[in-house]
Amino acid sequence: MVFFDNSNKTAADSVYTREVQKYxxxxDNKKHVIMVTSFSKFLNQSFGVETQYTNQIDLILSRMQDDGYEILDVTHTTLQGQGIFGSKEGFHSLITYK
Structure with a gap:
């Protein structure tokens, strides 16, 4: 499972560098928001930690904090039946930061 964890983190790091940072x-000490979209892992049928989402959103939050932003809140919505085969859940994470 470590391979998948590292792969998820690498993908999130790339998204942060290519997309999140520029937005x-x-x-300015004001509250701002950014929305990040992501998917659940492919076989998300068991009770346990949603590792793909956890690894990816945690890396985004960590990188934002490394860049000097204060995370104020994270909320998310879930959409069922997403992805090419309709077998994933889609997550929209709204990150409020300063």
Whole structure:
């Protein structure tokens, strides 16, 4: 499972660098939001940690904090039947930050 964890983190790091960073607001002490979309792992049928989402959103939050942003809140919505085969859940994570 470590391979998948590392793969998820690498993908999230790439998304942060290519997409998230350029949409982060200037540090002006005001509240801002950014929405990040992601999917569940392919076989998400068991009770346990949703490792793909956890690894990816945690890396995004960590990178934002490393860049000097304060995370104020994270909320999400879930959409069923997503992905090419309709077997994944889609997550929209709204990150409120300063």
């Amino acid at each position: 982060l607001a200037e540090k």
